[in-house]
Amino acid sequence: MVKVLLWGSLRAHTDGQAEVELEAKSFKEVLDKLAEAYPGLRPQIERGVSMAIDGRIYREAWFTEIRPDSEVVVMPYMTGG
Amino acid sequence: MAFDAYQKREFKLVGTRVPRPDGIDKVTGRAMYGADPVAPGMLVGRILRSPHAHAKIVAIDTSEALALPGVKAVVTGADFVLPQDAFLADIGENAMAQGKSLYDGHAVAAVAAISAEVAKAALKKIKVTYEVLPHVTDVDAAMKAAAPVVREGLRLESVPDGAGGNVTHFCEFGHGDLAAGFAKADKIVERSFKTAATHQGYIEPHACLASVTADGKADLWCCTQGQFNVRWLCSELMGMEASQLRVTPSEIGGGFGGKTTVFIEPVALMLSKKAGRPVKIVMSRDEVFRATGPTVSTSIDVKIGMTKDGRITAGEAKLRYSGGAYQCMTVEMGGQAAFACYDLEAVRTQGWNVLTNRPKEAAYRAPGAPQAIYAVESVVDELCQEFGLDPIEVRIKNAAKKGTKSSYGPTFDDIGLMATLEAAKKHPHYTAPLKPGQARGVSCGFWFNFGGNTCVTLNVNTDGTVGVTEGNPDIGGSRASISLMAAEELGIPYEKVRTIVADTASLGFCDVTDGSRVTFAVGIATIRAARDAIKKMCGRAAKIWGIAEEAVEWREGAAHPAGPNAGKFPPMTLAEIAAVSFQTGGPIAGHHEVNADGAGVSFGVHLVDLEVDKETGATKIQRYTVFQDAGKAVHPDYVEGQMQGGAAQGIGWALNEEYIYGDDGRLQNAGFLDYRVPVASDLPPIEAVILEIPNPGHPYGVRGVGETSIVPPLAAISNGISRAVGKRLQQLPMSPPRVLKAIKSA
Amino acid sequence: MSITVSTSVNGDAVEFVCPPEETLLDALRNRLGLTGAKEGCGTGDCGACSVTLNGRLVCSCLVLAAEAEGQEIGTIEGLAQGDKLHPLQQAFIDHAALQCGVCTPGILVAADALLKQNPEPSDEEVRFWLAGNLCRCTGYDKIVRAVQAAAAEMRRA
Numbered sequence: 012m013v014k015v016l017l018w019g020s021l022r023a024h025t026d027g028q029a030e031v032e033l034e035a036k037s038f039k040e041v042l043d044k045l046a047e048a049y050p051g052l053r054p055q056i057e058r059g060v061s062m063a064i065d066g067r068i069y070r071e072a073w074f075t076e077i078r079p080d081s082e083v084v085v086m087p088y089m090t091g092g
Numbered sequence: 093m094a095f096d097a098y099q100k101r102e103f104k105l106v107g108t109r110v111p112r113p114d115g116i117d118k119v120t121g122r123a124m125y126g127a128d129p130v131a132p133g134m135l136v137g138r139i140l141r142s143p144h145a146h147a148k149i150v151a152i153d154t155s156e157a158l159a160l161p162g163v164k165a166v167v168t169g170a171d172f173v174l175p176q177d178a179f180l181a182d183i184g185e186n187a188m189a190q191g192k193s194l195y196d197g198h199a200v201a202a203v204a205a206i207s208a209e210v211a212k213a214a215l216k217k218i219k220v221t222y223e224v225l226p227h228v229t230d231v232d233a234a235m236k237a238a239a240p241v242v243r244e245g246l247r248l249e250s251v252p253d254g255a256g257g258n259v260t261h262f263c264e265f266g267h268g269d270l271a272a273g274f275a276k277a278d279k280i281v282e283r284s285f286k287t288a289a290t291h292q293g294y295i296e297p298h299a300c301l302a303s304v305t306a307d308g309k310a311d312l313w314c315c316t317q318g319q320f321n322v323r324w325l326c327s328e329l330m331g332m333e334a335s336q337l338r339v340t341p342s343e344i345g346g347g348f349g350g351k352t353t354v355f356i357e358p359v360a361l362m363l364s365k366k367a368g369r370p371v372k373i374v375m376s377r378d379e380v381f382r383a384t385g386p387t388v389s390t391s392i393d394v395k396i397g398m399t400k401d402g403r404i405t406a407g408e409a410k411l412r413y414s415g416g417a418y419q420c421m422t423v424e425m426g427g428q429a430a431f432a433c434y435d436l437e438a439v440r441t442q443g444w445n446v447l448t449n450r451p452k453e454a455a456y457r458a459p460g461a462p463q464a465i466y467a468v469e470s471v472v473d474e475l476c477q478e479f480g481l482d483p484i485e486v487r488i489k490n491a492a493k494k495g496t497k498s499s500y501g502p503t504f505d506d507i508g509l510m511a512t513l514e515a516a517k518k519h520p521h522y523t524a525p526l527k528p529g530q531a532r533g534v535s536c537g538f539w540f541n542f543g544g545n546t547c548v549t550l551n552v553n554t555d556g557t558v559g560v561t562e563g564n565p566d567i568g569g570s571r572a573s574i575s576l577m578a579a580e581e582l583g584i585p586y587e588k589v590r591t592i593v594a595d596t597a598s599l600g601f602c603d604v605t606d607g608s609r610v611t612f613a614v615g616i617a618t619i620r621a622a623r624d625a626i627k628k629m630c631g632r633a634a635k636i637w638g639i640a641e642e643a644v645e646w647r648e649g650a651a652h653p654a655g656p657n658a659g660k661f662p663p664m665t666l667a668e669i670a671a672v673s674f675q676t677g678g679p680i681a682g683h684h685e686v687n688a689d690g691a692g693v694s695f696g697v698h699l700v701d702l703e704v705d706k707e708t709g710a711t712k713i714q715r716y717t718v719f720q721d722a723g724k725a726v727h728p729d730y731v732e733g734q735m736q737g738g739a740a741q742g743i744g745w746a747l748n749e750e751y752i753y754g755d756d757g758r759l760q761n762a763g764f765l766d767y768r769v770p771v772a773s774d775l776p777p778i779e780a781v782i783l784e785i786p787n788p789g790h791p792y793g794v795r796g797v798g799e800t801s802i803v804p805p806l807a808a809i810s811n812g813i814s815r816a817v818g819k820r821l822q823q824l825p826m827s828p829p830r831v832l833k834a835i836k837s838a
Numbered sequence: 839m840s841i842t843v844s845t846s847v848n849g850d851a852v853e854f855v856c857p858p859e860e861t862l863l864d865a866l867r868n869r870l871g872l873t874g875a876k877e878g879c880g881t882g883d884c885g886a887c888s889v890t891l892n893g894r895l896v897c898s899c900l901v902l903a904a905e906a907e908g909q910e911i912g913t914i915e916g917l918a919q920g921d922k923l924h925p926l927q928q929a930f931i932d933h934a935a936l937q938c939g940v941c942t943p944g945i946l947v948a949a950d951a952l953l954k955q956n957p958e959p960s961d962e963e964v965r966f967w968l969a970g971n972l973c974r975c976t977g978y979d980k981i982v983r984a985v986q987a988a989a990a991e992m993r994r995a
Contacts, residue, residue, distance in 0.1 A: 068690075091542050
């Protein structure tokens with residue numbers, strides 16, 4: 012199991028939880044499991060999200076490995092100028 | 093991943109100030125920008141724009157325009173079939189209105205004609221019947237329940253029930269117990285701020301030349317920050333296959349985020365398709381202001397609690413951003429960036445995107461961050477004043493550092509904020525005594541930086557020179573930086589490398605030049621492409637020597653037999669291997685394709701000394717110093733250039749620049765005379781102090797440097813002016829009339 | 839109605855035909871192929887189209903092409919002597935005084951006009967002289983340094 016931290020407004024779709032636990036070993040698995048467990052998150056996931064894994068922000072990168080003790084933070088899809 | 097990891101090394105070329113490869117073209121007037129190319133049989137395209145902030149387009153009669161001799165095509169919204177995807181549909185709708193004018197300047201029709209004169213005359217012959225609708229241009233007014241609704245159907249599932257009809261998106265970030273945090277404070281300050289929309293103000297207006305042929309192939313030459321993005325957007329809007337549209341980027345006359353999307357390009361393509369001839373469209377400055385992508389306009393509430401010894405106990409911000417008449421996610425960036433400089437136990441930011449009858453926001457250097465950080469840094473400064481504390485000491489006391497749980501979630505790795513603050517504290521600027529009437533302002537700033545999709549091909553020529561092909565338009569000297577990294581890795585002189593920016597048919601997909609990503613991500617791809625070429629060159633040397641490939645190593649620009657057992661062969665230089673490449677297996681090239689991550693966040697601190705003329709309210713900037721972490725400055729001149737240029741833009745934002753809308757909803761200052769960007773005599777020398785805290789995610793330690801520098805000036809200057817006049821300013825820009833008002837009310 | 843204009847550009851005699859309302863900038867760019875001067879605003883606010891008219895610095899977007907009749911026009915394309923760069927051009931490269939480069943031709947023409955009448959300007963004089971030439975990339979710091987370096991070089995020559 013890995014702990015996944017969600018940004019505040021996503022709590023509306025996770026029964027108020029800011030942190031959820033999932034069985035996932037990669038970026039993609041986290042998103043798939045999130046969408047499965049909390050269908051309310053699906054529209055946001057489909058629009059795109061970033062994910063910080065142990066402090067490093069990934070924008071896509073499905074196969075990025077996640078260890079059980081990884082710090083996983085789901086973030087909005089990042090854009091710049 | 094370890095491959096990308098930073099390794100400490102001595103650089104021979106990286107970090108030197110070499111001449112840029114495009115320098116001579118640019119100082120002799122030879123460089124080709126967006127408006128410069130011509131094509132045989134080329135027509136002139138012009139766009140008719142709505143004079144109404146909000147209006148239903150009842151009918152468009154183009155018959156008289158089409159009948160005008162010399163007019164070859166007319167286009168309206170009816171010519172475009174918008175994609176299903178909401179993001180793409182919005183871009184298409186912005187390029188050409190679909191049934192409704194959503195802002196003053198919205199494109200409603202376009203013509204292609206044999207000359208500018210005929211095109212202008214044709215625009216006058218197009219009859220548009222409007223039904224004017226109530227409009228709203230102010231973000232706070234648009235939040236209200238009674239406000240006219242700009243567009244229906246854009247509200248996302250993120251918006252809580254009960255929000256006004258113009259709210260399309262809501263977001264919230266943070267951690268910890270706010271109430272408990274505020275309870276620990278000796279003082280809580282709550283303030284509301286407003287920031288005007290500003291424009292990137294690139295000197296080169298958007299320009300493009302489109303040529304669509306009868307068999308459905310098309311070429312597009314344009315000034316853009318991302319030719320591959322232009323290809324994607326335009327092929328979707330034109331219903332073309334990507335392979336049939338080749339986009340070639342010109343030299344780009346500034347972008348700063350404003351050239352990351354399309355405005356005139358799909359219109360030029362559609363005109364060319366209908367006319368069967370090449371069509372060039374060049375925007376006027378008036379069009380650039382009215383109908384490209386300024387920043388969000390914002391209204392922000394900030395509440396911060398502090399103990400009397402300067403420890404921040406809790407921070408909260410409410411951000412209302414308007415990205416114009418379209419869905420816009422920039423408030424998410426502001427919400428995450430607002431408190432990123434601080435190590436906080438309790439922090440919360442909430443953001444709303446609000447529709448107004450303004451043009452569709454485009455990115456502008458660290459989009460969303462300058463506004464939010466301005467508000468936060470203003471309140472931090474006010475608390476420093478309340479307690480009589482040194483503003484840098486307070487920031488040092490609260491600064492985010494390695495191991496800090498950031499306000500947006502992840503834990504920071506090696507970051508440069510503390511080093512930047514320490515550098516500012518001991519710099520002569522900070523210790524210089526202030527002259528009577530002078531005040532000093534301080535602010536921190538932050539930006540995320542990105543990596544992204546990147547391809548590089550590195551060709552080894554038989555004469556020992558190297559060509560690097562990359563796909564990111566060079567906005568501030570990046571070809572020099574890329575050449576430096578290629579030469580460093582290969583071990584050859586900088587002068588032996590030539591880097592070019594390719595069209596979309598010549599290289600794989602590259603993300604836009606944005607997010608301060610180019611030196612970082614193209615750098616990674618270039619270094620890896622060089623290593624790929626090195627591996628191949630070592631292989632050739634191994635064949636020539638008749639030894640195993642593993643027994644060859646590359647150093648100082650040559651293949652060497654590795655170790656005593658490999659045999660005694662004189663080293664073969666790159667040039668020597670290249671010279672016999674046809675005989676040893678064919679041409680040698682390295683390449684690399686990657687979606688790069690690990691860009692590494694960037695922090696900066698700005699110091700400003702200023703004086704306010706109490707009679708006129710005008711502010712004179714007298715001394716300005718920028719401190720920023722570059723990770724590793726590949727070409728220090730252009731790193732300094734980014735730091736100085738961002739600071740100058742921030743100074744303009746702080747003091748003068750703003751979109752001014754009249755009661756009629758029309759933009760009142762669509763020109764450089766009335767939208768006043770800083771001129772040379774407005775500014776002092778801007779000192780740039782580069783710090784180098786290596787980014788663990790780049791082999792040379794590089795971090796992006798392009799965006800952070802626009803963030804701190806807003807609060808640094810506001811803090812200076814507030815101290816100078818004895819009254820906290822809460823609105824940008826701090827133009828003379830506003831400062832005068834503050835002086836009078838102080 | 840069209841007008842035939844005979845003029846001199848960078849010392850070369852040229853002739854072109856244009857409508858009476860055409861700007862000198864458009865004639866230079868579209869009729870003579872001299873695209874070094876840029877249109878940044880079309881209203882004389884940005885200086886990207888700077889050229890000289892009988893040695894005087896002007897915004898070519900505010901001059902009618904017909905006004906060039908019998909006059910001498912100087913553009914960025916005439917600043918270098920063959921393949922030898924003008925000291926200002928070299929200094930702009932050496933001091934990294936350009937980023938995107940689109941304002942650079944106008945700034946170089948303006949700076950050349952300054953140094954012709956004031957070979958030893960103060961930083962403040964440089965800044966006020968160039969106040970009509972907008973640069974959005976550099977913050978002007980390196981531009982002022984480059985102009986001063988070129989001025990020093992030219993005084994030595």
